[in-house]
Amino acid sequence: MTIWRSLRSLAELNSTGPGTLVEHLGIEFTEIGDDFLRGTMPVDHRTRQPYGLLHGGASVALAESIGSTGATMCVDAAEYLCVGQEINANHVRSARTGRVTGTARPVHLGGRTHVWTIDIVNEDGRLVCTSRLTVAIIRRGAFGG
Numbered sequence: 309m310t311i312w313r314s315l316r317s318l319a320e321l322n323s324t325g326p327g328t329l330v331e332h333l334g335i336e337f338t339e340i341g342d343d344f345l346r347g348t349m350p351v352d353h354r355t356r357q358p359y360g361l362l363h364g365g366a367s368v369a370l371a372e373s374i375g376s377t378g379a380t381m382c383v384d385a386a387e388y389l390c391v392g393q394e395i396n397a398n399h400v401r402s403a404r405t406g407r408v409t410g411t412a413r414p415v416h417l418g419g420r421t422h423v424w425t426i427d428i429v430n431e432d433g434r435l436v437c438t439s440r441l442t443v444a445i446i447r448r449g450a451f452g453g
Contacts, residue, residue, distance in 0.1 A: 310342045310343070311382055311414060312382060313383055313385075318338065318340065333349055333369055335347055335348070335373050343413060345377060345411075346374070347373065347374045349408055349410070351407065362436065364397065367397060367428055367437040368395060370408065370426075370428060371397060374410045374412040375426050376391065376443055382417055383445055388447055389448055390443045390444070391443065392441060392442075392443060392444075393443060394441070395441045396440055397438070397439040398437065399436070400435050400436065400438065401435060402436070408428050408430055408431075408436055408437075410428040412424050412426045412441075413425055413426075418445075422442070426439040
C-alpha cells in the first residue's frame with residue numbers, strides 16, 4: 309500500500325531543480341517506492357570540504373531535499389506546503405569520490421508534522437550518514453507563501 313497522496317514522477321521531481329540548491333549540488337531523484345523516496349548526489353568539487361571529504365552540510369542538504377519532497381507527496385500539495393522544521397545528522401563514514409544515495413522513509417505522518425529518517429550510503433552500500441527530519445505541514449497562504 310502506497311503512502312503517496314500527491315505522487316509525482318521522477319521526471320517531474322527532477323524538473324524542479326533548476327536555479328536551486330538541488331541543481332547546484334547535483335542532486336537527482338532516482339526511485340519512488342511504495343513507502344520511500346531515493347536520490348543521489350555526486351561527491352565532487354561542489355560537495356567536498358577542504359580536506360577532500362564529503363561535506364556534512366551537503367549530506368544534510370541531500371537528506372532534507374529528499375525528506376521534504378517525500379513529505380510533499382504525502383499531503384494534498386494543492387492545499388499544503390511542507391517545510392523543514394528540524395534536522396539532525398550523524399556522519400558515520402567519510403566519502404571522497406563517487407556518488408552517495410539517500411533513502412527517505414517516514415516514521416510519522418501526522419496532520420501538522422511528519423518525521424522522516426534518511427540514510428545515506430556510499431557506492432558500496434555502507435552507511436555514510438543517518439539523518440532525522442521533522443517537517444511542518446502548513447496550509448498554503450498561511451504565511452504568504
